[in-house]
Amino acid sequence: MSAPQAPSLVRRAAAAAAVLAALLVVPAVAGTYQTQLLTYGLTLAIAALGFNLLLGYSGLLSFGHSAFFGTGAYAVALMMRYLGVTSMELFILGGIACSAVLAALFGVVCVRHTRIFFAILTLALSQVLWTLAYKFFWITGGTDGLRVPFSKLTLLGGLVGFPGADAFAKFITSYYYYVLAAFCVCVALMWLIVHSPFGKTLQAIRDNETRARFLGVRIWRYRWLAFLVSGIFTGVAGSLWVPLNGLTTPDVLYWPQSGKIVFFAVLGGFRNFTGPMIGAVIFNYLEVYAVAVTEYWQITLGVILIVLVTFLPAGIVGSAARLAARFKRRREAAP
Amino acid sequence: MSLLRTERLTKHFGETRAVDGVDFSVNEGEFLSLVGTNGAGKTTLVNLISAFLLPDSGRILIGDRDITHASVDERIRAGIARSFQLVNLFDDLSVLDNAALAIFAREGKTKRVFSLAERDTAVTQEATELLGQFGLAAKAQGPAGGLAQGERKLLDVAVAYALRPRLLFLDEPTSGVSTRDKAQIMDTVSSVVRGGGVTAVVIEHDMDVVFKYSDRVVVMHEGRFLADGPPEAIRANADVAKYLLGTDV
Amino acid sequence: MEIVVIQVLNSLFYAAVLFLIAAGLSLIFGVMGIVNMAHGSFYALGAYVTAWSVAAAASAIPPAALFIFLPLGAIAVAVIGLAIEPTLIRRFYRRPEEYQLLVTFGLLLVLEDVIRLVWGGTPRTASGLVDSLGLLQIGGLPYPVYNLAMIGVGIAAALGLWAFVYRTKFGVLLRATAQDRRMAAALGIDVGRIYSLAFGLGCFMAGLAGAIVVPSQAAVLGMGVEVIVLSFVVVVIGGLGSLEGALVGALIVSALRTITIQFWEEIELAALYLIAAIVLLILPTGLFGKKA
Numbered sequence: 001m002s003a004p005q006a007p008s009l010v011r012r013a014a015a016a017a018a019v020l021a022a023l024l025v026v027p028a029v030a031g032t033y034q035t036q037l038l039t040y041g042l043t044l045a046i047a048a049l050g051f052n053l054l055l056g057y058s059g060l061l062s063f064g065h066s067a068f069f070g071t072g073a074y075a076v077a078l079m080m081r082y083l084g085v086t087s088m089e090l091f092i093l094g095g096i097a098c099s100a101v102l103a104a105l106f107g108v109v110c111v112r113h114t115r116i117f118f119a120i121l122t123l124a125l126s127q128v129l130w131t132l133a134y135k136f137f138w139i140t141g142g143t144d145g146l147r148v149p150f151s152k153l154t155l156l157g158g159l160v161g162f163p164g165a166d167a168f169a170k171f172i173t174s175y176y177y178y179v180l181a182a183f184c185v186c187v188a189l190m191w192l193i194v195h196s197p198f199g200k201t202l203q204a205i206r207d208n209e210t211r212a213r214f215l216g217v218r219i220w221r222y223r224w225l226a227f228l229v230s231g232i233f234t235g236v237a238g239s240l241w242v243p244l245n246g247l248t249t250p251d252v253l254y255w256p257q258s259g260k261i262v263f264f265a266v267l268g269g270f271r272n273f274t275g276p277m278i279g280a281v282i283f284n285y286l287e288v289y290a291v292a293v294t295e296y297w298q299i300t301l302g303v304i305l306i307v308l309v310t311f312l313p314a315g316i317v318g319s320a321a322r323l324a325a326r327f328k329r330r331r332e333a334a335p
Numbered sequence: 336m337s338l339l340r341t342e343r344l345t346k347h348f349g350e351t352r353a354v355d356g357v358d359f360s361v362n363e364g365e366f367l368s369l370v371g372t373n374g375a376g377k378t379t380l381v382n383l384i385s386a387f388l389l390p391d392s393g394r395i396l397i398g399d400r401d402i403t404h405a406s407v408d409e410r411i412r413a414g415i416a417r418s419f420q421l422v423n424l425f426d427d428l429s430v431l432d433n434a435a436l437a438i439f440a441r442e443g444k445t446k447r448v449f450s451l452a453e454r455d456t457a458v459t460q461e462a463t464e465l466l467g468q469f470g471l472a473a474k475a476q477g478p479a480g481g482l483a484q485g486e487r488k489l490l491d492v493a494v495a496y497a498l499r500p501r502l503l504f505l506d507e508p509t510s511g512v513s514t515r516d517k518a519q520i521m522d523t524v525s526s527v528v529r530g531g532g533v534t535a536v537v538i539e540h541d542m543d544v545v546f547k548y549s550d551r552v553v554v555m556h557e558g559r560f561l562a563d564g565p566p567e568a569i570r571a572n573a574d575v576a577k578y579l580l581g582t583d584v
Numbered sequence: 585m586e587i588v589v590i591q592v593l594n595s596l597f598y599a600a601v602l603f604l605i606a607a608g609l610s611l612i613f614g615v616m617g618i619v620n621m622a623h624g625s626f627y628a629l630g631a632y633v634t635a636w637s638v639a640a641a642a643s644a645i646p647p648a649a650l651f652i653f654l655p656l657g658a659i660a661v662a663v664i665g666l667a668i669e670p671t672l673i674r675r676f677y678r679r680p681e682e683y684q685l686l687v688t689f690g691l692l693l694v695l696e697d698v699i700r701l702v703w704g705g706t707p708r709t710a711s712g713l714v715d716s717l718g719l720l721q722i723g724g725l726p727y728p729v730y731n732l733a734m735i736g737v738g739i740a741a742a743l744g745l746w747a748f749v750y751r752t753k754f755g756v757l758l759r760a761t762a763q764d765r766r767m768a769a770a771l772g773i774d775v776g777r778i779y780s781l782a783f784g785l786g787c788f789m790a791g792l793a794g795a796i797v798v799p800s801q802a803a804v805l806g807m808g809v810e811v812i813v814l815s816f817v818v819v820v821i822g823g824l825g826s827l828e829g830a831l832v833g834a835l836i837v838s839a840l841r842t843i844t845i846q847f848w849e850e851i852e853l854a855a856l857y858l859i860a861a862i863v864l865l866i867l868p869t870g871l872f873g874k875k876a
Contacts (some may be wrong), residue, residue, distance in 0.1 A: 061682045063621070063689065109861040113868055116619050117820070120862075121684050123621075123811045128857045135850040196453045200428070201445040204436050206423035212383070214423075215440040215498065216411035222445075255809050259693055266686060271427075296701055302693030306672065309686045 023180055027173045039176045041284040042183045043241040048156040048276035049190050050233025055262075056270040057194055058226045059206030060115055064122030065261045067106075067129050068099045068231045070253035072238025075099075077146035077248045088155050088178065092239050099235025103228045111141065111223035123255065128251040145249030148242050150175070179240050180271070186233060187277075193229065194273065202226055234261070256298065263301060266308050269315020278317055338363045338534055339384070339415075339502055344393035346379055353379040355558030356393070366529060367536045368545040371555035372578065376435060377538045378420060380555070381504045382481050385417045386410050391487060397502075414501030418491040420538070426480030430471055433479050433490060434462040437497035444463060462497070469493040469529050485516040492524055496533070505537045509544060517541065546570065554578075586723035591842055592723075597731045599838035600685035600738025601793045605811060606818040606830035607745060608789030614825035615762045615782040616677060621688040624815065625695035626661050626787045630794025630806035631740070632699055633657040635708035635803050653796040654713075661791025662784045669783040674776065692808070700805055707802035714799045734796050741792070742831055749827065758782060813853060814841070817860040825875020832871060 027035045054060040072095035079085040110121040133140045150171045154161045162171045205212045242248050268279025340360035354376045369377045382388040386407040395403045397413045438458045467471045469489045509517040525548050528535045552569040554562040562572045634657030676684045719726040749755040761768040761778045769775045822833025844852045
């Protein structure tokens with residue numbers, strides 16, 4: 001199965017710029033509700049971006065990425081509640097630190113073994129954190145969770161705050177641009193990482209572990225690093241998500257949350273860079289509109305996942321790219 | 336002094352003695368063929384030397400350094416590289432990337448994150464030249480998985496060669512390939528490897544190939560060395576004829 | 585002292601349940617090389633089907649006869665497994681591992697919600713079965729005979745499975761296919777049929793575990809995923825693909841669990857995970873495991 005030729009750097013940069021331009025004008029044209037929805041989408045896209053460093057680029061399927069998303073979220077909530085922190089920058093740093101520690105420690109356990117054990121161990125990790133979150137209820141608020149009200153939040157080192165009665169709309173707009181900026185930084189960083197020698201090495205390990213080993217590459221070290229980076233990105237996503245949600249509960253650590261992240265990547269297509277992010281954004285909209293239609297959202301998700309994996313393994317973006325390539329070849333072949 | 340030598344190297348698989356007390360030595364600059372029937376122990380011997388397997392007893396030495404218990408990457412740094420019988424490539428990466436990766440690994444650049452792989456002109460240039468030497472330059476941008484079998488074999492050798500080893504083990508570089516392509520592959524491999532001054536040990540079944548390209552032929556049978564010498568001597572050897580060629584001299 | 589005996593018996597009871605689940609998981613992995621992420625959901629299904637059928641038949645049948653629904657529940661789950669394997673899972677054996685894991689994960693999502701759809705959110709019980717066997721006095725403390733009976737079932741299952749795999753002709757076919765699929769096919773063995781039966785057997789064991797546990801503990805939503813962690817810890821410690829490993833692992837995990845619940849309940853799962861992590865660091869394939 002060969003990948004279609006990637007379009008040139010110039011064309012990709014132009015496409016990215018166009019998308020960015022469109023994203024910049026959203027609050028002006030779309031209204032508060034849609035802006036808020038898209039902000040959620042962007043945080044989930046960052047989570048998917050982090051996740052896919054493992055699945056798409058390293059061949060490691062994690063069923064426990066809610067562990068990082070939730071850690072990022074709880075780090076913020078706990079910092080606000082027990083340390084009185086209000087600065088979003090500090091929250092992000094806290095999220096990074098906590099996710100990094102978690103990933104570093106558990107990476108040692110999870111990546112040393114086969115890819116199947118990796119899936120099992122990551123799922124188990126998120127379950128363990130979930131039980132801790134609701135059992136230690138006197139710290140974490142248990143099933144009620146912890147509130148993270150935006151009124152207490154400050155952006156840009158205290159420059160922007162949201163006191164007062166009419167603050168919600170202002171919050172949504174400002175926070176949207178804040179998350180968008182974070183999103184751009186994350187995308188740029190991850191793009192650099194996957195195109196670096198390190199990224200190529202990860203892909204080599206994914207494609208043929210034996211060969212990589214016989215080039216002198218110490219496999220588990222690279223997987224550990226990938227796990228660390230992936231965990232940090234998804235942790236940042238969780239930290240960005242929680243002020244928007246206003247609340248974090250153990251649900252954010254529960255396995256369906258991991259399932260959603262997996263779903264983003266499969267929906268969009270995990271063998272390319274943008275697939276998982278697009279899958280996340282699409283899913284975000286699907287969820288909002290589908291939950292209104294059916295209570296049995298999880299069955300729908302499961303069935304779609306099975307159908308995708310069976311019939312459309314390249315996902316939406318991957319399949320679109322293949323169709324485009326085939327169309328292009330036919331056009332070039334025609335006299 | 337020999338480049339590589341083994342002392343009473345032994346490996347059992349249950350009852351079978353795949354490699355049975357083998358004393359093997361390779362001299363610098365040789366182009367050596369390792370032959371024998373299936374199950375004679377050729378691949379096992381190469382697996383032991385390249386750290387794919389650990390021996391039950393015996394020693395392996397490079398120069399005067401004992402590498403019997405050295406890890407894979409330690410042996411690579413000591414100068415051993417290998418290709419595989421069943422081609423082992425990074426199928427979803429481009430042909431150029433396959434070669435470049437070996438160079439990145441050799442240069443210790445694989446942990447670099449804040450630079451673009453394609454922008455490393457030194458590596459890209461070397462990889463392109465390497466592919467040129469092996470006749471794969473035209474296919475550089477395509478995925479490795481898309482190459483024909485003969486080209487895949489060449490790339491496998493090229494990737495191992497890119498590590499600039501002192502000693503290169505090639506496990507059946509012409510298997511699964513048509514007769515015409517065999518000659519082409521061996522011509523390329525032989526000229527590049529000899530031109531680079533790399534010592535090579537080639538596992539091979541096709542005796543025509545063996546006799547045409549090697550300086551020295553080592554014949555294995557049931558885990559032991561049966562004969563060892565220049566092609567003409569081997570051709571005249573009665574035991575070899577009996578066990579290997581099935582003919583009478 | 586009596587309390588210790590009771591705790592040991594409780595631990596053995598739960599070990600029987602864990603053994604069945606882990607043995608089923610190991611069997612499927614050993615023969616087909618896939619890890620069924622939905623395995624815990626088959627356990628849950630077994631529990632719900634048994635509880636539901638017991639409740640439905642309770643008025644018509646005498647309590648002693650209700651025990652028939654334990655194996656029946658397991659068989660129902662096995663049938664579902666037999667239906668799912670050829671349709672959903674078989675095409676993934678030759679594809680990379682990610683796809684196998686993804687499709688069984690999709691199955692997990694579906695089954696968990698199907699349970700909610702069919703039986704709703706209220707816990708389902710079959711405690712009548714426990715009551716019907718009465719209590720035994722252990723040093724003055726009452727203990728359900730049911731638990732002892734189920735420990736017996738666990739032992740019987742372990743012996744039965746061992747005999748089946750190592751002493752019957754089908755067991756030979758199973759092991760041959762597990763070792764080398766292509767060789768088995770070349771010898772004329774219908775590999776597809778073996779795979780289906782192995783999968784069905786694995787699901788039967790999971791379903792039986794659920795059937796056994798539900799008279800003692802109510803069937804609740806999420807029980808399938810909860811048990812996943814424990815059963816994974818069992819196979820990590822015992823080794824994936826090994827029957828002895830499932831047994832030893834189940835005994836160890838159940839004992840550890842009983843001890844941690846006694847002393848510091850909240851960290852039960854965390855402690856077990858940590859222990860699994862430590863075991864993995866020392867013995868990467870577990871106590872009896874084979875390399876994947």
